[in-house]
Amino acid sequence: MATMRPARDARTVSRRDFLLMCAVASGVPAMSLDPRHAAGADVPRKGGTLRVGFYIEAATMDPHFSGSKIDRQVYHNIYEPLVTLDVKLGIKPGLAEAWQQPDARTLIFKLRRGVKFHDGTDFNAEAARFNFNRMKTEPKSVRKGEVASIDTVDVVDAYTIKLNLKRPDAALLATLTDRAGMMVSPKAVQERGSELERNARGAGTGPFEFVEWVKDAHLLIKRNESYWNKQGGPYLDRIRYRPIPDDTVKLQSLQTGEIDVMDYVQPRDVAAVRADRSVVVIDVPSLADFAYQLNHTRPPFATRALRQAVAYALDLDQIVKGVWLNVGVPANGPIPPTSWAYDKTIPPIKRDLAKVKAKLAEGGQANGFTFTMTTNNIPINVQEAEVIQAQLREAGITMKIKL
Numbered sequence: 001m002a003t004m005r006p007a008r009d010a011r012t013v014s015r016r017d018f019l020l021m022c023a024v025a026s027g028v029p030a031m032s033l034d035p036r037h038a039a040g041a042d043v044p045r046k047g048g049t050l051r052v053g054f055y056i057e058a059a060t061m062d063p064h065f066s067g068s069k070i071d072r073q074v075y076h077n078i079y080e081p082l083v084t085l086d087v088k089l090g091i092k093p094g095l096a097e098a099w100q101q102p103d104a105r106t107l108i109f110k111l112r113r114g115v116k117f118h119d120g121t122d123f124n125a126e127a128a129r130f131n132f133n134r135m136k137t138e139p140k141s142v143r144k145g146e147v148a149s150i151d152t153v154d155v156v157d158a159y160t161i162k163l164n165l166k167r168p169d170a171a172l173l174a175t176l177t178d179r180a181g182m183m184v185s186p187k188a189v190q191e192r193g194s195e196l197e198r199n200a201r202g203a204g205t206g207p208f209e210f211v212e213w214v215k216d217a218h219l220l221i222k223r224n225e226s227y228w229n230k231q232g233g234p235y236l237d238r239i240r241y242r243p244i245p246d247d248t249v250k251l252q253s254l255q256t257g258e259i260d261v262m263d264y265v266q267p268r269d270v271a272a273v274r275a276d277r278s279v280v281v282i283d284v285p286s287l288a289d290f291a292y293q294l295n296h297t298r299p300p301f302a303t304r305a306l307r308q309a310v311a312y313a314l315d316l317d318q319i320v321k322g323v324w325l326n327v328g329v330p331a332n333g334p335i336p337p338t339s340w341a342y343d344k345t346i347p348p349i350k351r352d353l354a355k356v357k358a359k360l361a362e363g364g365q366a367n368g369f370t371f372t373m374t375t376n377n378i379p380i381n382v383q384e385a386e387v388i389q390a391q392l393r394e395a396g397i398t399m400k401i402k403l
Contacts, residue, residue: 046223049238053250053259055378057243058219061200061210063179064134064141072179073263074241077221078204081181082109082128083173089287089340091173095123095183095205104168111159115228117185118209119202125155130186132163146180207234218242247379266380267325285338289331292373292388300371305363312359313395314388315351323384356395368396377403 059068063075082096096109115123132153135143149169154162165172175181188196188203196203200210205228208221219241223234242259244250247266251273253259265273273279294301294310301307316330330348335341360366373388375381385401392399 044233044235046235047237048235049240050236050261051259052239052241053244053253053262054241055243055245055247055250055263056376057216058213058241060197061203061213062197063182063184064131064138064143065197066179067142070263074219074221075179075182076206077208077239078200078206078210079182079184080204080206081178082111082176082183083181085174085177091177094177094181095128099173105165107163107165107172108156109161109163111161112228113159115205116226117188117202117205118224119185119187121185121187123183123205124158125161126158127186128161128183129153129155130189131183134184134189135180143180146175208236208239211238216243245378267323267327270325270327287336287338289334289336290328291331291334292375300363300365300369303363305359306365306369309356309359309363309365309395310392310397311349312352312355313392313397314349315391316348318391319384319387323380323387351391353395356397360396368398370398370400372400372402374402 054070054073056068056070058071058074060066060071061074061078063071063079066072066075081094083099084092084094086092093112095112095115097112098110100108102108109128111123111125111128117123117127121127132147132150135141135147136150149165149167149172150163151166152164154164156162163172183205184196185203188200192199192203198213203210207224207227207229209224211220211222213219220238221241222238223236227234244253244259244262247269250259250262251265251269254262255276255278274281294307296302296307301310320326320328320330329337332343332346332348335343337344357366360368373385375385382401382403389399389401
């Protein structure tokens, strides 16, 4: 749950509108100290600095190297993807104003004209091809898997590219709405090299430009006065992101006016926050799923029966009620109920200790086995890990916790 505190002037509403847009895009609930009594509350005005509190610091300013969800929330202000998602998960134009797919292995993008990177260089077909080739070949790229279906990229003309696919890829357009579709200035990459991870000055095309990143203190971006989209916004002068790992301190920082926005509220605090009349809650259904990944490539989870034993040992209802305090629902897979692709006919796996025993025997570990789970060192993740550990122990499986 993200939160926002308004400023004490008429510019407040632009901040609220800004957060609302961010919340919809990222699929998270949001809330703010109540700005509804501000003068001109329905008329966005330019100005002000939005101060955002995140539970953790960003990892990198290079979208091709990023695996952090916090990074993404910053990126969508600095960088822009070729295509974007609307609130109903439809694909909309971004830096590509149109596209067509003449056959299952060809995707052609018509790129938007008149767009410049923050360093003043042109965004065009050559820049787009550079980005795809970098994602595919750069050793540190974590986008390789996302663009693996792309064989080659042809420049058809100055503002048209053709993606030649190795195989049909129905998910590719959706993939390009995120970091795999974000375009970085070739000049910034070539001149700055690895420094780009900490200094993204000039690298994007988005409504805000990178200013500075002071480790463990703040990350600052400012309005792009030359932004190509002139139809409304950006309204804010600046956005300052601040890492505040302690959830209690972060909430207090919001309530005392040190920050205007926080990324989420712990389930234990949701009821109290909703009762706070100075806070507006913007509750947006999430597209997120929270899960732990089992390593299928080595023991013990290379054995399917042992993966199933763990699944049958867990009581998801108890975890949702006891840890998340019903902020969420038991999952039946990676697709949440908010998605059009959710299949409600598939029930979540229910705890069944008899099946655990049978699967352990089938997997050659009738007396149980031991494994280690790694999780974030934040209170709710630690609590969840301890509940999972206890449930598995009851089923004869030992789980060690690594933070």
